[in-house]
Amino acid sequence: xxxxxxxxxxxxxxxxxxxxxxxxxxxxxxxxxxxxxxxxxxxxxxxxxxxxxxxxxxxxxxxxxxxxxxxxxxxxxxxxxxxxxxxxxxxxxxxxxxxxxxxxxxxxxxxxxxxxxxxxxxxxxxxxxxxxxxxxxxxxxxxxxxxxxxxxxxxxxxxxxxxxxxxxxxxxxxxxxxxxxxxxxxxxxxxxxxxxxxxxxxxxxxxxxxxxxxxxxxxxxxxxxxxxxxxxxxxxxxxxxxxxxxxxxxxxxxxxxxxxxxxxxxxxxxxxxxxxxxxxxxxxxxxxxxxxxxxxxxxxxxxxxxxxxxxxxxxxxxxxxxxxxxxxxxxxxxxxxxxxxxxxxxxxxxxxxxxxxxxxxxxxxxxxxxxxxxxxxxxxxxxxxxxxxxxxxxxxxxxxxxxxxxxxxxxxxxxxxxxxxxxxxxxxxxxxxxxxxxxxxxxxxxxxxxxxxxxxxxxxxxxxxxxxxxxxxxxxxxxxxxx
Numbered sequence: 047x048x049x050x051x052x053x054x055x056x057x058x059x060x061x062x063x064x065x066x067x068x069x070x071x072x073x074x075x076x077x078x079x080x081x082x083x084x085x086x087x088x089x090x091x092x093x094x095x096x097x098x099x100x101x102x103x104x105x106x107x108x109x110x111x112x113x114x115x116x117x118x119x120x121x122x123x124x125x126x127x128x129x130x131x132x133x134x135x136x137x138x139x140x141x142x143x144x145x146x147x148x149x150x151x152x153x154x155x156x157x158x159x160x161x162x163x164x165x166x167x168x169x170x171x172x173x174x175x176x177x178x179x180x181x182x183x184x185x186x187x188x189x190x191x192x193x194x195x196x197x198x199x200x201x202x203x204x205x206x207x208x209x210x211x212x213x214x215x216x217x218x219x220x221x222x223x224x225x226x227x228x229x230x231x232x233x234x235x236x237x238x239x240x241x242x243x244x245x246x247x248x249x250x251x252x253x254x255x256x257x258x259x260x261x262x263x264x265x266x267x268x269x270x271x272x273x274x275x276x277x278x279x280x281x282x283x284x285x286x287x288x289x290x291x292x293x294x295x296x297x298x299x300x301x302x303x304x305x306x307x308x309x310x311x312x313x314x315x316x317x318x319x320x321x322x323x324x325x326x327x328x329x330x331x332x333x334x335x336x337x338x339x340x341x342x343x344x345x346x347x348x349x350x351x352x353x354x355x356x357x358x359x360x361x362x363x364x365x366x367x368x369x370x371x372x373x374x375x376x377x378x379x380x381x382x383x384x385x386x387x388x389x390x391x392x393x394x395x396x397x398x399x400x401x402x403x404x405x406x407x408x409x410x411x412x413x414x415x416x417x418x419x420x421x422x423x424x425x426x427x428x429x430x431x432x433x434x435x436x437x438x439x440x441x442x443x444x445x446x447x448x449x450x451x452x453x454x455x456x457x458x459x460x461x462x463x464x465x466x467x468x469x470x471x472x473x474x475x476x477x478x479x480x481x482x483x484x485x486x487x488x489x490x491x492x493x494x495x496x497x498x499x500x501x502x503x504x505x506x507x508x509x510x511x512x513x514x515x516x517x518x519x520x521x522x523x524x525x526x527x528x529x
Contacts, residue, residue: 053089053094053095080107081107083107083108083109084102084106084107084109084112085102087109088102088133088136090129091119091129091130091131091132091133091136092129092130092131092132092133092134093133093136093137112143113144114143114144114145114146114147115143115144117147118142118143118144118145118150119132119143121150121151121154122135122150122171125154125164125167125168126164126165126168127168127171127172128172131172134172134175135171135172135175135178138175138176139175139176139178139179141179142175142178142179150178153178153183154167154171156183156187157170157177157186157187160187160190160191160194160200161194161200162190162200162203162204163200163204165204166200166203166204169204170186173212173213174212174213174215177215182215182216185215185216185218185219186215188215188219189215189218189219189222190203192219192222193222193236193239195232196222196232196233196235196236196239197232197233197236197237197240198236198239198240202240202243206243206246206247213247213250214250215250217250217251217252217255218246218247218250218251221246221250221251221254221255222235222246224258225272225275227268228258228268228269228271228272228275229268229269229272230272230275230276234276238275238276238278241278242278242283244282244283244284245275245278245283248282248283248284249284253283253284253287254283256287257283257286257287257290257319258271260287260290260291261274261311261315264307264308264311264312265308265312266312266315270312270315274315274316277316279316279319279320281319281320285322286319286320287319288322289318289319289320289321289322289323290311290315290318290319292322292323293311293318293323293351294307294311295326296323296325296326296329297310299325299326299327300326300329300330300337300340300341300344301337301338301341302341302344302345303341306341306345310344310345310348313348314348314349314351317349317351317352318351320352321351321352321355322355322356323351323354323355323356324354324355324356329354374403375405376391378405378406378409379391382409382419382422382423382426382427404437405433407437408432408433408435408436408437408440409422409426409433411437411440411441412425412426412432412440412444412458415441415444415455416454416455416456417455417456417458417459421456421459424459425458425459425462426462428462429462429463429465429466431466432462432465432466435465440465442469443464443465443469443472444458444465446469446472446473447464447472450473451472451476451494453494457494460493460495461493461494461495461499463495463499464494464495464498467498470527471498472498473527474523474524474527475497475498475505476497476498477523477527478505478509478510478516478519478520478523479492479497479509481519482509482510482512482513482516485513487509487512487513487516488509488512506520
């Protein structure tokens with residue numbers, strides 16, 4: 047014991063005059079300063095002075111006065127447990143050193159009766175001393191018995207009592223029962239665990255619990271989960287869980303609807319758990335696309351996700367109709383003077399409806415009517431809604447303006463909004479205005495924008511009501527002209 051407690055000896059010898067006779071000086075010191083035998087004992091079993099301070103008995107000095115201490119200490123040492131590991135056992139489960147004679151030995155013997163060898167029992171006790179306590183030990187027994195029923199040999203169990211691993215045997219046992227309840231038969235479950243022992247022993251099955259909870263949250267059935275385990279890929283379970291979490295984050299970052307997220311995870315959890323997806327921002331940049339377009343593509347082609355993993359080259363998405371239409375619009379807008387990637391360009395893209403070729407056709411329609419390309423560019427920048435009307439509608443409205451109202455086509459330059467109004471509205475207002483002019487009630491020089499652009503209530507109040515019969519004529523015109 048003294049060989050294993052150098053700090054205690056150094057402290058004691060520091061209080062002794064070592065000259066001229068060391069033996070006599072030490073004997074004299076101990077005669078008047080009896081030592082507390084617990085101090086060198088605790089140091090010899092691996093505890094530092096600051097560790098064993100709280101464990102020193104207040105009213106005892108001699109080891110023989112502590113019932114069962116030395117007996118159980120000898121049982122553990124003789125069983126093959128390293129002396130410097132006993133301190134950890136004492137600190138965690140002090141009651142083990144207070145067992146009556148024969149109890150500790152019988153517990154160790156019970157482990158051997160399961161078929162475990164002494165070295166593996168010593169390792170299990172060292173790394174998880176709680177197996178020596180009644181309730182935890184029972185769970186340990188149950189786990190070993192259950193693994194035996196699953197066809198796992200004892201040498202396999204010994205192999206996976208990993209160094210520096212403290213197992214929660216209760217949690218492991220409950221995990222085994224849960225896997226059985228999900229439909230995993232003993233033979234299949236034993237084969238699974240032999241191929242993927244980390245499902246059970248990695249953090250006492252915590253990663254496996256996380257995986258089950260994740261899949262249940264997204265609507266997977268017990269049969270789905272059982273099937274997944276029986277066909278589990280060559281991926282560590284913690285990595286599988288991490289990959290699934292990464293996929294969920296990816297879907298969230300591209301703002302995919304929860305319904306589609308759940309559907310894809312339920313249908314493709316094996317694929318998603320087997321690969322590590324790139325970050326969403328990286329994918330969006332590589333594909334040169336937006337979140338909405340990416341969501342639509344993934345919903346239509348979920349298996350494409352396996353090509354967007356870390357260190358893999360990402361090919362651009364095939365051009366769809368929306369992208370092609372946008373490209374054609376940009377080409378058209380650039381032709382009429384919009385700067386690419388400008389705010390004005392983006393605003394115009396949102397304003398103009400139709401394909402690029404349709405916009406070209408409508409633009410050319412205005413040019414053929416007698417306007418220059420420069421004038422048309424100015425007009426449609428001022429009133430972009432003009433190009434949202436079909437070529438036929440534009441031709442009809444320009445024809446009415448020129449042939450029926452007698453205005454030159456150039457009048458569209460100061461009042462491009464004319465094209466946005468219905469022919470019926472224009473006909474009604476202009477007919478009423480002509481009637482009022484003929485009766486010298488209003489000036490004949492009002493602009494087209496003044497006649498057509500104001501609200502009906504203003505038009506009636508400002509112009510129609512100027513003649514006593516004006517309101518009656520207005521109502522009659524409204525009946526004959528469908529507004």
